[in-house]
Amino acid sequence: MTITAMRRGGAASLLALLAAGAVQAQTVSDRGLSYTLYGTPGLIDMPSALSAPDGQIAATMGRFDGQVRTTFTFQLLPGLSGSFRYSKIEDYSLPGSRGRVDDYFDRSFDLRYRFNDETELLPAFAVGLQDFLGTGAYSSEYLVATKTFGDKIRVTGGLGWGRLGSDGGFDNPLGLLSSEFDERPALDFGEGGTFALDQLFKGDAALFGGVEYAATDKLTLKAEYSSDAYERETELGLIERDSPLNFGLVYRPLPGVQLGASWLHGSELGLTGTFLIDPGTRPFGPGLDPAPSPIRIRQGDARAAATWDRAQIPETTIGATLQQALAAEGVELSSIELSDRAVRLRYTNTRYRAEAQAMGRIARMLSLGLPDSIERFTLEPMQRGVPLSAVTLSRSDIEAFADTAGGTQALSQRLVLQDAGPRDGLEPLPRLDDRFSYGLAPYARITVFNGDDPFQVELGGQLSARYEITDSLVASGTLRQQLYTNRENPELIVAEGDEPYPVRRNAALYADQGTTGIRDLTLAQYGRLAPDVYSRATLGYLEEMYGGLSTEVLWKPADSRLGLGAEVSYARQRDFDLGFGFQDYDVVTGHASAYYDFDNRFYGQVDVGRYLAGDWGATFTLDREFENGWSVGGYFTLTDVPFDAYGEGSFDKGIRVSIPLDYVVGQPTRREASTSLASLQRDGGAKLRVDGRLYEVVRDGHLNDLEDGWGRFWK
Amino acid sequence: MTAALLGLGLMAGCGGAGGLTGALQGAIAPLVGTQPTAAPVAAGASGKGRADPSTLRRVGLNTLGLTGTATRLIDNGVSASFAGPQGFTYTMRDGMLVSTRGLGDDLMATDARQSRAALRAGGGQARRVHETLDGLDRIERAEFDCTVTPKGVETVDLGTRRVQARRFDESCRGAALLFDNYYWLDAAGEIISSRQFVSRGVAYLRSNDL
Structure with a gap:
């Protein structure tokens, strides 16, 4: 499942903070944690210095008179969290603007960094930036400390600026450093979405704080002193703020669910609901995978056999029977090389997310079925007909380490990982599986965060079909039939002034006119040009809006952290009706890309090149990946399209989440459900969306992904 | 053949x-x-x-509600693997449970050699290692300090026959987990019946010869 959403996310700031290092684990402080109306760990409306357990994602909806805040908070590192928020404020308008809109929609982004773990004497300290990327409606900064006393009581106190310095404010203590801190400059809004650096920690500061009392394991009572005057809301008559004191409670009926109620400002009722997801905790534990076949251990002298009797077992029989046996494990064996002492296999694993798990299952089969003299197993996993790497295992190790404590690790230390070997020597096997496959499935497309029309939904059915002409040459296509949409009739958008050509903004027209249409229809060829160099060419209707020819080359040694790639495509805009026709707009687009695995669960990618609208620039991406296949990351793109020509948001940026389906269903599958939550897509920094880009195809069989999945070898 | x-x-x-x-x-x-x-x-x-009874076991996983007959899949001499109801498998090394598969929260691997030695010696201290798989696909290693205590001779009902066997209890304590395994040994010192710990999610596997 790839959810592309939360356009306001910025990765640059994350990098900066990561560079600052200091990763601490927390023990006491994440106990009995609850969430604010802003969806961050804290009191009622005020933040605390606490962090959620590493990797946790909290989805919170907070509501009080006229405001609904929907927030996703991700604990990026043990001390660092990021929050993305989408809010609706009735009858609101930004400070300084006139008039008001019926429903004001606002996106905001926060970061919080906790400096230290709480100790017996020392509280936890944290610094936070709230809404520092968006329109500034919620913008504030704070320093906060939290201390837990015993099992029941927790006290928080902090110093806030911006919104959190608006009630009971005093002269900014940072004014001692420089007079620049005394005044908070007005926000230079522009198109929004840029860093409001000149505002940070400026203007009056104020104190806030509160107490939490854990009445039972499931119930926490809270009281706080709020330093947010809700100035603009009060001015507009939206909120009546009679008191700075707020009172609330949080109830946890089930693990992962928190329900809260509060009495705010002496006048308003607030409600919150929080759902927690922990990527590291699978709903089905390690997985409900059916048991693998047992391992056969060769007895005594058999191991020493120098060869086997080919008259009794011809090589062709071994290949054909193994192919049948492996098919039961979702492994398609395509070629085999046998010698007296070794076997080499090329196969495609179609079932297991972790290639390591497929390797374990293959090794078991080989131990059962192969002549005793064969000691060395070389496994070459393929995807899309391209061999990715070669893992060589000793059969004696397989026999010795199965079911043995420490055996998983010992085996990983003793295996040999290399680039896949040459084609020579491999005996191709006739294909058993169907070359043709198809599927019928529902689809849903939800577009949120679009300023004027925040929730658009499209539902329908799609028929996908695929024919493998060879392992590496594949024809595939998807036909879609829309059944329902709440989109209203969109108008054709044309570029005005110095705006880029609307390469993406007419997406709604495709949904409107292409109710029955071809989503994609392509012929794709994958190849391996040299041991470390992979290639792809895709021709046809590449994606909903563009067709053409896309070519790609990737250099990525199996044991390297670095990958380098280049993609060049000719793309022409398709007709809105999703038929075979094209419009006049065409472009040559492409990027040079560098991929790097930082070895601390972070993956970086930089793409430099020409985008769909002909603009030049670069995209920076940083993902935190979990060993079990989850990935949460952010990206931004800067191109030569000026911010004001780009329009709302100033430049393209977002947060992406990818969830492996086996996490959800507990059964082995390589699928990641393709539900995408598209967000506001504008024209600057827009990329062609081609399926099956090389890095994602190749990396499964390479060092880091193998290491990540290695625990599943014996599963 | x-x-x-x-x-x-x-x-x-x-x-x-x-x-x-x-x-x-x-x-x-x-x-x-x-x-x-x-x-x-x-x-x-x-x-x-009919299958040879020596290749069959009676098994039970009370927490999962699985009981029935398990069939030996393979005998490797030092160890043997069995398949139980609904397709789960388990491997015994000299009567000690060393792994399960197909149960979700499986026991991935075990070092129970000291426990086996203590049984053979009529009791004593043993250290054991259990490995399980966590939610991030990492092997989790847990060590346990165990005490094996003889409990005298009992009559064991193996379903098809009743035999006299020496009972031993093994009481294990780890960092965050306590469990008790029971074993019944025949005159030759073979484990003919046992209740052994699998994992938190699965609890105990009972297995006995027929």
């Missing part, structure tokens, strides 16, 4: 390891069967008809 062939066939038949072994029956078995040295392998069924 026939025995080997049928042994793998049996794996398929017992519904154990499911469709997987179904394919094995037709595919891998002929290869194994033609091995000159395959004698100790999968020495399962003896000819046609």
Whole structure:
């Protein structure tokens, strides 16, 4: 499942903070944690210095008179969290603007960094930036400390600026450093979405704080002193703020669910609901995978056999029977090389997310079925007909380490990982599986965060079909039939002034006119040009809006952290009706890309090149990946399209989440459900969306992904 | 040779390891069967008809509500693997449970050699290691300090027969977990019945000879 959403996310700031290092684990402080109306760990409306357990994602909806805040908070590192928020404020308008809109929609982004773990004497300290990327409606900064006393009581106190310095404010203590801190400059809004650096920690500061009392394991009572005057809301008559004191409670009926109620400002009722997801905790534990076949251990002298009797077992029989046996494990064996002492296999694993798990299952089969003299197993996993790497295992190790404590690790230390070997020597096997496959499935497309029309939904059915002409040459296509949409009739958008050509903004027209249409229809060829160099060419209707020819080359040694790639495509805009026709707009687009695995669960990618609208620039991406296949990351793109020509948001940026389906269903599958939550897509920094880009195809069989999945070898 | 062939066939038949072994029956078995040295392998069924009782076990997983007969999939001499109801499998090394598969929260691997030695010695201290798989696909290693205590001779009902056996209790304490295993040993010192800990999610596996 790839959810592309939360356009306001910025990765640059994350990098900066990561560079600052200091990763601490927390023990006491994440106990009995609850969430604010802003969806961050804290009191009622005020933040605390606490962090959620590493990797946790909290989805919170907070509501009080006229405001609904929907927030996703991700604990990026043990001390660092990021929050993305989408809010609706009735009858609101930004400070300084006139008039008001019926429903004001606002996106905001926060970061919080906790400096230290709480100790017996020392509280936890944290610094936070709230809404520092968006329109500034919620913008504030704070320093906060939290201390837990015993099992029941927790006290928080902090110093806030911006919104959190608006009630009971005093002269900014940072004014001692420089007079620049005394005044908070007005926000230079522009198109929004840029860093409001000149505002940070400026203007009056104020104190806030509160107490939490854990009445039972499931119930926490809270009281706080709020330093947010809700100035603009009060001015507009939206909120009546009679008191700075707020009172609330949080109830946890089930693990992962928190329900809260509060009495705010002496006048308003607030409600919150929080759902927690922990990527590291699978709903089905390690997985409900059916048991693998047992391992056969060769007895005594058999191991020493120098060869086997080919008259009794011809090589062709071994290949054909193994192919049948492996098919039961979702492994398609395509070629085999046998010698007296070794076997080499090329196969495609179609079932297991972790290639390591497929390797374990293959090794078991080989131990059962192969002549005793064969000691060395070389496994070459393929995807899309391209061999990715070669893992060589000793059969004696397989026999010795199965079911043995420490055996998983010992085996990983003793295996040999290399680039896949040459084609020579491999005996191709006739294909058993169907070359043709198809599927019928529902689809849903939800577009949120679009300023004027925040929730658009499209539902329908799609028929996908695929024919493998060879392992590496594949024809595939998807036909879609829309059944329902709440989109209203969109108008054709044309570029005005110095705006880029609307390469993406007419997406709604495709949904409107292409109710029955071809989503994609392509012929794709994958190849391996040299041991470390992979290639792809895709021709046809590449994606909903563009067709053409896309070519790609990737250099990525199996044991390297670095990958380098280049993609060049000719793309022409398709007709809105999703038929075979094209419009006049065409472009040559492409990027040079560098991929790097930082070895601390972070993956970086930089793409430099020409985008769909002909603009030049670069995209920076940083993902935190979990060993079990989850990935949460952010990206931004800067191109030569000026911010004001780009329009709302100033430049393209977002947060992406990818969830492996086996996490959800507990059964082995390589699928990641393709539900995408598209967000506001504008024209600057827009990329062609081609399926099956090389890095994602190749990396499964390479060092880091193998290491990540290695625990599943014996599963 | 026939025995080997049928042994793998049996794996398929017992519904154990499911469709997987179904394919094995037709595919891998002929290869194994033609091995000159395959004698100790999968020495399962003896000819046609009823299976040899020595290859069968009565098993129970109370927390999962699974009880029934398990069939030996393979006998590797030092260890043997069995397939139980609904396709789960487990491996015993000299009577000690060393792994399970197909149960979700499986026991991935075990070092129970000291516990086995303590049983043989009539009691004593032992350290054991259990490995499980966590939600991030990492092997989690847990160490336990165990005390093996003799509990005297009891009559054990093996279903088909009642035998006198020496009972031992093994009480284990780890960083965050306590469990108690029970063993019944025959006169030759073989474990003929036991209740052994699998994992938090699965709790105990009971297995006895028939």
